[in-house]
Amino acid sequence: xxxxxxxxxxxxxxxxxxxxxxxxxxxxxxxxxxxxxxxxxxxxxxxxxxxxxxxxxxxxxxxxxxxxxxxxxxxxxxxxxxxxxxxxxxxxxxxxxxxxxxxxxxxxxxxxxxxxxxxxxxxxxxxxxxxxxxxxxxxxxxxxxxxxxxxxxxxxxxxxxxxxxxxxxxxxxxxxxxxxxxxxxxxxxxxxxxxxxxxxxxxxxxxxxxxxxxxxxxxxxxxxxxxxxxxxxxxxxxxxxxxxxxxxxxxxxxxxxxxxxxxxxxxxxx
Amino acid sequence: xxxxxxxxxxxxxxxxxxxxxxxxxxxxxxxxxxxxxxxxxxxxxxxxxxxxxxxxxxxxxxxxxxxxxxxxxxxxxxxxxxxxxxxxxxxxxxxxxxxxxxxxxxxxxxxxxxxxxxxxxxxxxxxxxxxxxxxxxxxxxxxxxxxxxxxxxxxxxxxxxxxxxxxxxxxxxxxxxxxxxxxxxxxxxxxxxxxxxxxxxxxxxxxxxxxxxxxxxxxxxxxxxxxxxxxxxxxxxxxxxxxxxxxxxxxxxxxxxxxxxxxxxxxxxx
Numbered sequence: 001x002x003x004x005x006x007x008x009x010x011x012x013x014x015x016x017x018x019x020x021x022x023x024x025x026x027x028x029x030x031x032x033x034x035x036x037x038x039x040x041x042x043x044x045x046x047x048x049x050x051x052x053x054x055x056x057x058x059x060x061x062x063x064x065x066x067x068x069x070x071x072x073x074x075x076x077x078x079x080x081x082x083x084x085x086x087x088x089x090x091x092x093x094x095x096x097x098x099x100x101x102x103x104x105x106x107x108x109x110x111x112x113x114x115x116x117x118x119x120x121x122x123x124x125x126x127x128x129x130x131x132x133x134x135x136x137x138x139x140x141x142x143x144x145x146x147x148x149x150x151x152x153x154x155x156x157x158x159x160x161x162x163x164x165x166x167x168x169x170x171x172x173x174x175x176x177x178x179x180x181x182x183x184x185x186x187x188x189x190x191x192x193x194x195x196x197x198x199x200x201x202x203x204x205x206x207x208x209x210x211x212x213x214x215x216x217x218x219x220x221x222x223x224x225x226x227x228x229x230x231x232x233x234x235x236x237x238x239x240x241x242x243x244x245x246x247x248x249x250x251x252x253x254x255x256x257x258x259x260x261x262x263x264x265x266x267x268x269x270x
Numbered sequence: 271x272x273x274x275x276x277x278x279x280x281x282x283x284x285x286x287x288x289x290x291x292x293x294x295x296x297x298x299x300x301x302x303x304x305x306x307x308x309x310x311x312x313x314x315x316x317x318x319x320x321x322x323x324x325x326x327x328x329x330x331x332x333x334x335x336x337x338x339x340x341x342x343x344x345x346x347x348x349x350x351x352x353x354x355x356x357x358x359x360x361x362x363x364x365x366x367x368x369x370x371x372x373x374x375x376x377x378x379x380x381x382x383x384x385x386x387x388x389x390x391x392x393x394x395x396x397x398x399x400x401x402x403x404x405x406x407x408x409x410x411x412x413x414x415x416x417x418x419x420x421x422x423x424x425x426x427x428x429x430x431x432x433x434x435x436x437x438x439x440x441x442x443x444x445x446x447x448x449x450x451x452x453x454x455x456x457x458x459x460x461x462x463x464x465x466x467x468x469x470x471x472x473x474x475x476x477x478x479x480x481x482x483x484x485x486x487x488x489x490x491x492x493x494x495x496x497x498x499x500x501x502x503x504x505x506x507x508x509x510x511x512x513x514x515x516x517x518x519x520x521x522x523x524x525x526x527x528x529x530x531x532x533x534x535x536x537x538x539x540x
Binding site for chain 2: 148193202
């Protein structure tokens with residue numbers, strides 16, 4: 001599952017994930033909070049980019065955060081400790097082989113994880129089983145096919161396609177956001193409600209120009225340059241032009257659009 | 271300007287425009303209303319699809335609605351009369367040669383019009399001139415490059431590309447929505463604020479599945495079949511498969527996404 005993780009585990013990547021959470025935290029998380037005393041499973045917490053927000057927004061809830069990577073978990077532990085948060089515990093675990101009894105959690109939260117999984121429906125079924133009857137699951141995913149911009153650029157679209165292809169080759173799906181409704185429904189979850197969270201960036205929003213267009217999205221595309229060239233799916237000229245054109249959408253006449261999808265569903269009472 | 275209007279003027283097309291306004295009226299118009307006594311210019315009113323909503327939402331404002339086509343204006347007049355609305359007058363006029371003194375209007379409204387114009391910035395300048403100092407302009411446009419869906423389909427994307435190309439050949443721009451901020455800024459308008467209005471449709475929203483995915487978007491693509499085949503930009507197999515695939519996004523596992531852009535700006539006080 002984790003071996004094909006396309007974004008890698010290096011420090012700059014972690015910084016990008018952190019930038020991302022910092023810039024998008026309002027958009028994605030304003031409506032995520034859990035009642036005092038409730039137990040929440042965060043599946044695939046990685047380096048804890050979302051964990052800090054979750055634990056801060058719901059200080060009286062108890063979070064169990066699992067990930068496949070011990071390296072990531074060590075970082076997540078350090079950050080949670082540095083933030084003085086005491087309502088989080090971490091565990092090394094695989095979503096498809098969770099070390100918890102069925103019905104152990106009141107809520108499940110999973111963010112930017114399904115996109116990397118070969119069998120997302122199976123993962124959702126496993127997470128559903130971890131929920132008590134009536135418990136909720138919240139899923140957040142991006143969709144790289146939702147990116148469009150001005151000035152439009154074929155090279156930029158090619159560079160984005162590289163990330164989509166690399167992620168597909170690694171068993172994932174970089175355009176999974178749009179599929180959340182059918183995926184959760186197929187996994188047997190009930191009352192699936194999907195809410196798209198569109199990031200619209202023009203020059204009147206300098207914080208998003210810098211924090212999203214440049215440092216989140218374009219930096220992410222730039223980050224797969226070596227892998228894309230090694231895989232032979234693009235030439236260096238086209239890729240580099242694509243990245244330059246993406247940066248150009250952060251110019252004074254530029255516009256950048258991207259949509260995240262947030263789904264909430266529940267296990268049902270049956 | 272109007273000669274290349276890609277959607278044509280036939281009755282079924284009018285019905286589609288009406289369906290569209292009926293389904294999207296909340297999304298696009300909930301925040302459009304004008305104070306009593308104010309004078310509003312609707313530029314390019316067509317058959318009055320938006321006019322009814324405007325005039326109903328602001329019963330004490332006075333609307334002057336202009337269009338190039340006498341045939342469309344006649345229909346718009348009939349519909350406004352049938353609806354019992356008395357705060358609307360119509361005039362045959364060209365946006366680029368408006369028969370009004372500069373500064374004649376408190377507000378300007380223009381919806382699904384710029385996409386068909388060869389020189390949208392020039393049109394916006396002309397509309398800005400029609401505004402009194404401090405008057406506002408509201409612009410709504412779609413963006414066919416914002417359409418994505420599940421199941422994804424190359425043929426469906428090809429069919430959409432046909433409409434984009436035909437509209438470009440006619441001098442228009444079917445992906446103009448994303449450009450509203452730079453266009454209005456370039457036209458010298460002030461305090462440009464763009465608000466994207468995303469239509470997200472999954473099977474939990476049967477009214478939108480029917481009213482938007484099928485009867486608005488897919489019907490619009492289907493409507494250019496003959497023109498696309500005549501223009502030789504697609505073969506009938508690919509186009510027909512594309513349309514079938516678009517209808518498939520209205521199925522129980524389907525999802526359809528599209529974004530309209532609404533911009534509000536003002537003339538400034540200089």
